[in-house]
Amino acid sequence: MATQQRTEERIAHESHLYRLWSAISEPETLLRAILEESLEAVGATRGTISLVDYRTGELVTKFVAGLGWSEEKQELRFKITDEPGNSISSYVAYTGLPYICPDVTNDPHYYPIFPDTRSELAVPLIGRGGRVLGVLNVESERTNAFGENEARVLSSLASIAAFALSLAAHQTREKALIELGKELAATPDIDTLLERVTEIAAKLLDADDCSLFLLDKSINRLVLRASRGLLRSLVGKATYRLGEGLTGWVALHNKPARLNGVVGDPRWKGLYLELKPEEISAFMAVPVRGRREVVGVLRVLRKKANPSAPHYLFSEEDEELLFTLASQLGAALEREELQRRLFTMQHIATIGELAARTAHMIGNKVFAMKGALKELSLQLSNLSLPESAQRLLTSVERALYEVETLLQDLRDFVKATQLNLQPVCLSEMVEELVREYSQEFPHISFELQLDEQPIWVKGDPEKLKNAISELIENSVHFLKEGDKISVRLTKSTWVGQKHARLIIRDTGPGVPDKLKEQIFQPFFTTRAKGMGLGLAIVKGIVEAHGGTIEERGREGEGAMFIITLPAIEPAQGGES
Amino acid sequence: MGRILVVDDEELAREAIKLRLERDGHQVDTAASEAEAIEKIRTANPPYDVVITDMVMESENSGLEVLKAALLRDVLTEVIILTAYGSVANAVECLKRGAYDYLEKNIPGVDVYDLLALKVERAMEHRAESLGLLKRLQAYQQPAAVQEESRD
Numbered sequence: 147m148a149t150q151q152r153t154e155e156r157i158a159h160e161s162h163l164y165r166l167w168s169a170i171s172e173p174e175t176l177l178r179a180i181l182e183e184s185l186e187a188v189g190a191t192r193g194t195i196s197l198v199d200y201r202t203g204e205l206v207t208k209f210v211a212g213l214g215w216s217e218e219k220q221e222l223r224f225k226i227t228d229e230p231g232n233s234i235s236s237y238v239a240y241t242g243l244p245y246i247c248p249d250v251t252n253d254p255h256y257y258p259i260f261p262d263t264r265s266e267l268a269v270p271l272i273g274r275g276g277r278v279l280g281v282l283n284v285e286s287e288r289t290n291a292f293g294e295n296e297a298r299v300l301s302s303l304a305s306i307a308a309f310a311l312s313l314a315a316h317q318t319r320e321k322a323l324i325e326l327g328k329e330l331a332a333t334p335d336i337d338t339l340l341e342r343v344t345e346i347a348a349k350l351l352d353a354d355d356c357s358l359f360l361l362d363k364s365i366n367r368l369v370l371r372a373s374r375g376l377l378r379s380l381v382g383k384a385t386y387r388l389g390e391g392l393t394g395w396v397a398l399h400n401k402p403a404r405l406n407g408v409v410g411d412p413r414w415k416g417l418y419l420e421l422k423p424e425e426i427s428a429f430m431a432v433p434v435r436g437r438r439e440v441v442g443v444l445r446v447l448r449k450k451a452n453p454s455a456p457h458y459l460f461s462e463e464d465e466e467l468l469f470t471l472a473s474q475l476g477a478a479l480e481r482e483e484l485q486r487r488l489f490t491m492q493h494i495a496t497i498g499e500l501a502a503r504t505a506h507m508i509g510n511k512v513f514a515m516k517g518a519l520k521e522l523s524l525q526l527s528n529l530s531l532p533e534s535a536q537r538l539l540t541s542v543e544r545a546l547y548e549v550e551t552l553l554q555d556l557r558d559f560v561k562a563t564q565l566n567l568q569p570v571c572l573s574e575m576v577e578e579l580v581r582e583y584s585q586e587f588p589h590i591s592f593e594l595q596l597d598e599q600p601i602w603v604k605g606d607p608e609k610l611k612n613a614i615s616e617l618i619e620n621s622v623h624f625l626k627e628g629d630k631i632s633v634r635l636t637k638s639t640w641v642g643q644k645h646a647r648l649i650i651r652d653t654g655p656g657v658p659d660k661l662k663e664q665i666f667q668p669f670f671t672t673r674a675k676g677m678g679l680g681l682a683i684v685k686g687i688v689e690a691h692g693g694t695i696e697e698r699g700r701e702g703e704g705a706m707f708i709i710t711l712p713a714i715e716p717a718q719g720g721e722s
Numbered sequence: 723m724g725r726i727l728v729v730d731d732e733e734l735a736r737e738a739i740k741l742r743l744e745r746d747g748h749q750v751d752t753a754a755s756e757a758e759a760i761e762k763i764r765t766a767n768p769p770y771d772v773v774i775t776d777m778v779m780e781s782e783n784s785g786l787e788v789l790k791a792a793l794l795r796d797v798l799t800e801v802i803i804l805t806a807y808g809s810v811a812n813a814v815e816c817l818k819r820g821a822y823d824y825l826e827k828n829i830p831g832v833d834v835y836d837l838l839a840l841k842v843e844r845a846m847e848h849r850a851e852s853l854g855l856l857k858r859l860q861a862y863q864q865p866a867a868v869q870e871e872s873r874d
Contacts, residue, residue, distance in 0.1 A: 506778065509806035510732050513827035517738020517835050524745075550830040 173314040174209075180307045181211045181282070187303065188267065188296040190284035192260065195271075195307065196235055197280035198226065200352065200427075200458035203451030205239050205281060219259055230254035234268050235281040242278045244269040244297045248290045260285075267292035269301045271308035275461040279311050319467055322350050326471065330478040340372035343444070343475050348374055350471075351430075351464050353446035355420035358475075359386065359393055360434070360442035368397055368443060375420050384418040391415035393431060396443045402432040402469070404460050420447050427451075430460040434472045437480060444472045484643070491692040498560045498690075505553050505560070512549050519543055562613075562683045563690040565606040569714060572646050573600040575611060576635050583618050583631075590625050593632035601637055601646045603711045605691050613687040616680050617650050617707050624654040624705070637713060644713040645693075651706040656699045665697060723747045724846045725768070729759040729775035729788055730804065735827075739774065742835045743842060756784040760791040769796035772845045774838070777805045777812050777824075785812065789821050798852045800845035802838070822848060 177195055185193050192212030196205045204223045224236035237255040238245045247266040250256040256266070268283040282304045286292065326346050330339060340358055348356040355375040359368035362385075370377060370384035377384060389398040395413045396403050405411055406428055416423055431445035446468060448458045460468075523539045573596050584592040603610075621631050634649040657665060666685040688695045692712050699706035726748050730736045733754065740750045751770070753759035756779050763770065773792045777785035785803045792799045803824040805813045813824035822845045825838055 506806045509828045510735065510776075513804075513806065513834070514732045514734035514738055516833075517742065518734055520833070520835055521738055521741045547830050550828040553828055554830060 173310045176310045177307055178209055178211075180303050180310075181209050184282060184284055184300055184303050185211050187299050188284055188292060190267070190286050190291070192263075193282070193284040194235070195280060195282050196224075196239075197271075197311075198239055198278055199223075200448070201354075201451060203458075205233070205236050208280070214260060222259065224257065231257060233257035234266050235283045238268040238270050238281045238283075239278050242270050242272065242276070244301055246292055246294075246297055248292075262287045264289045265291045267296055267300055269297065269304045271304050271311065273308050273312045273315075274463055277459070277461055279308055282307060316463075319350055322346065323467075323470055323474075327474055330474055331481075336479075336482055337372070339478060340475075343471060344372045344374050347444060347446055347468060347471050350467060351446050351460070352448070354449040356444070356446045357418075357420065358434075358442060358444050359384075359397075360479075361388075361397065361440065368393060370418065371442075373420070377418055377420055380418060386417065391417050392429065393443050393445060396431045396433050396445075397440050400433050400435070400440050402430070402465055404428075404430045404465055406459055421449055425450055427458045428460045430465060430468060432465065432468045432472045434479070435476045441476060441479060444468060444475065487689070487692055487694070490689060494563050494686070494690045498563045501556060502560045502564075505556050508549070509553055512546055512553070516543075516546055519546065559683055559686055562609060563686045565609060565690055567604050567606060570603055570605045570607045570610060571600050571716070572603050572605075572610070572648070572711070573597070573635055575607065576614065576633060576648065579611065579614055579618065580633050583615075583622070587622050589627045590622060591628070591630045593630060595632065595634040595636075597636055599637070600716060601635060602714050602716045603646050603691070604714050605711065606687075609687045610691070613684045613709075614648070614650075616684050617709075620680060621650065621652040621654060621705060625652060626654075629653045638710070645710045646713045648709040648711075649706065650709075651699065651704060653704045656701045656704045657697050658701050662697055666695070723749075724771040724842070724849075725749050725751075725766075726772045726774065726842065727751045727753060727759065727762060727766070727770045729753045729756070729773065729779075731755060731776065731779045735776075738835065739838065742839055746839055746842070748842070756780050756787050759788045763788070763791045763795050766795065769799055771849055772800045772802065772822075772842055774802045774804060774842070777803050777816070782812060786816055786819065789816055789819060793820055798849055798856070800849050802841055802845060804838075 181193050181195050184190070190212070192214070193210070194207050195209040196207045198204075199206050202223075203226055205226055206223050207220055210220055224233040226232075226236050226239045228237060228240050232255065234245055234247055234253065234255045234257070236257075245255075245266075245268045247253045247256065247268075249265060250258070250263055253266075263285045264287055266283065266285045268281050270278045271280040271282060273279040282300060284292070284300065326343075329342060340360075344356040344358050347353065355373070355377070357373040357377050358371050360371045361367070362369045365385075367385040367387055370381050373381060386394040386397075388394050392403050392405075392411065392413045392415070403413070414423070427448040427450040429445070429447055431443050433440040434442035434444055446460070448460070450458070519539070519542060523543075526535070526539070577594065577596060580592050580594045584590075618631065618633075625631070629652060631650065631652045634651075636647050636649075638645050638647045666681050685695050688709055688711065693710050695707060695709045697705060697707055723746065726743055728736050728739045728743070728750055729752070730739070731754055736752045736754065740752055743750050751762060751766075753762050759773075759775060763773065770792070773788060775785050775788040779785075781787075785805075789801045789803070792801050800822040801816070801820070803813045803816045803821050804827055805824055806827045810824075810826065813821075817824060823841050825834060825841060827834060829837075
């Protein structure tokens with residue numbers, strides 16, 4: 147007998163475990179079970195679990211237990227408020243505190259549904275971050291049916307229900323994030339991808355609108371790239387300066403912002419709004435981070451159900467979710483950038499060839515024109531030409547020479563991008579160059595910082611040397627006695643690809659902010675002589691290697707050029 | 723003065739060079755392609771003193787082909803290669819194969835036609851020296867044969 151009893155107990159226990167497992171995977175089953183259990187535990191006749199609908203600011207009945215529930219009664223919704231007569235559950239959802247009603251006849255919050263109800267007990271379902279998710283409510287045909295004890299029992303059951311709800315929500319989000327990750331990796335077109343991110347963010351966060359701004363470095367502004375609601379028509383047009391408004395603040399400080407409404411926040415400027423400020427229940431924005439810096443801002447908004455509805459705030463969990471989305475987006479943008487660069491690298495060669503051929507043809511024509519012009523002016527010199535005609539001849543000749551100068555620069559530029567690739571020990575090259583330059587310019591102090599491991603790249607040694615030399619010479623040109631140039635070479639990883647990172651920094655005047663965009667353009671120079679192809683050629687060389695170059699110094703604090711190049715494993719026997 | 727062949731597929735360039743060199747008293751023929759140039763070199767009698775040829779015409783190596791034909795006809799013919807952008811490497815190859823000199827067509831601020839005329843003068847001198855040397859050598863070895871060949 148004893149054995150059989152143990153076996154039965156074991157079976158009962160196992161089926162209990164099974165029920166538990168299925169309850170966790172099906173939260174509805176669990177919530178129903180909790181409600182049934184609640185009635186039994188506190189001796190109630192009827193009960194409900196209702197959930198907060200933050201969109202409408204209402205409490206919606208989800209599960210009922212006990213007798214007499216008509217469809218009509220089950221579909222009741224209550225405004226969440228502390229105003230009397232809106233139901234005890236609604237008041238509990240508003241306060242977030244348990245409520246014992248010993249006698250409904252004298253209770254201001256009571257809303258009659260069944261004529262035989264005498265007393266009620268309601269406890270909130272509280273989720274992570276203290277947010278009220280819903281209310282567990284039980285009632286009795288007796289007055290004074292529930293006391294502190296019953297309230298405690300019901301609260302503990304409510305906490306299980308709240309946990310189940312949070313868990314279910316969490317699982318939904320996790321699933322959605324995994325789906326999004328797959329989708330982002332597979333979306334070929336960047337604009338579609340940005341659209342999808344805003345759609346998914348809005349859906350997952352139960353937000354009324356979501357907008358994405360990306361930094362356009364050429365104008366140094368955040369530009370609206372995707373939006374779901376009202377702002378859709380402003381895509382590509384709406385912009386924020388860095389630091390301007392909340393969105394600009396998030397980008398500038400690389401920090402999230404999460405607020406109840408926006409009215410009253412000093413950062414809020416209301417330049418581009420999805421909603422009227424007073425309609426905004428909650429606002430949240432996070433930076434989209436690239437490899438080294440903020441590349442954009444992703445922001446979401448929730449609308450207020452009505453002016454008196456409680457704020458439907460974004461939780462810490464919501465912020466984490468938005469961050470996750472933003473970081474997936476950031477990685478996708480980086481991949482896009484990397485692909486674009488490979489594409490550029492392949493096409494520079496083609497364009498270079500075309501340019502070289504064109505230059506060759508133009509050069510031939512110019513040569514012929516020079517000859518013809520020379521003979522013409524010789525023949526004309528026998529006649530007595532007026533001085534103005536002579537001047538015209540001279541200026542045609544001068545113009546032809548100028549064309550030749552341009553062609554020569556173009557040739558230099560094209561040549562710079564035609565590479566003879568081989569493994570190059572960049573560390574060794576940089577060390578050698580710094581040594582040479584510190585001897586050549588003793589009035590400037592050079593500082594060199596190298597990784598212990600030598601760094602190799604696949605490159606054209608001659609061209610790379612030219613590029614680095616040009617940068618150093620460019621620095622030297624602007625430096626005074628006692629100034630310093632520091633050169634640093636390190637390795638970094640970006641989108642799974644190892645990169646060499648060369649930083650050349652000086653203590654000179656730096657590049658004025660308004661010139662930063664132009665310094666890499668051909669024919670730009672602040673120096674008196676030369677055509678200003680120097681930095682343009684450096685950029686051409688670096689990009690032909692599949693690398694990047696940028697100037698990130700501050701005006702008045704010196705220039706800082708950063709070059710990244712795809713790194714390779716050290717060549718065999720290359721240590722020597 | 724000298725008998726010169728100018729080879730360039732750019733008509734205006736051919737004419738300008740021809741005019742410039744004729745002013746210095748040279749007798750100038752022209753050819754508009756590699757093929758025409760090779761034909762003229764083969765049939766020239768006596769051989770040209772100087773051949774000026776563009777590097778890139780039908781092919782990247784047109785200048786080289788013209789050079790070969792010229793040296794085959796008369797090993798002492800002086801060949802000057804003209805290059806526009808991008809073909810300097812080929813011109814250097816020509817120097818290794820026996821060209822006298824090369825000239826870049828587009829040197830900003832330089833009158834390349836005067837420069838070319840100067841190079842032609844030098845090439846003429848060089849050829850004269852070489853011929854003189856050859857004559858002395860041959861006179862030393864076979865006085866009769868030299869007389870005959872130089873009249874050819």
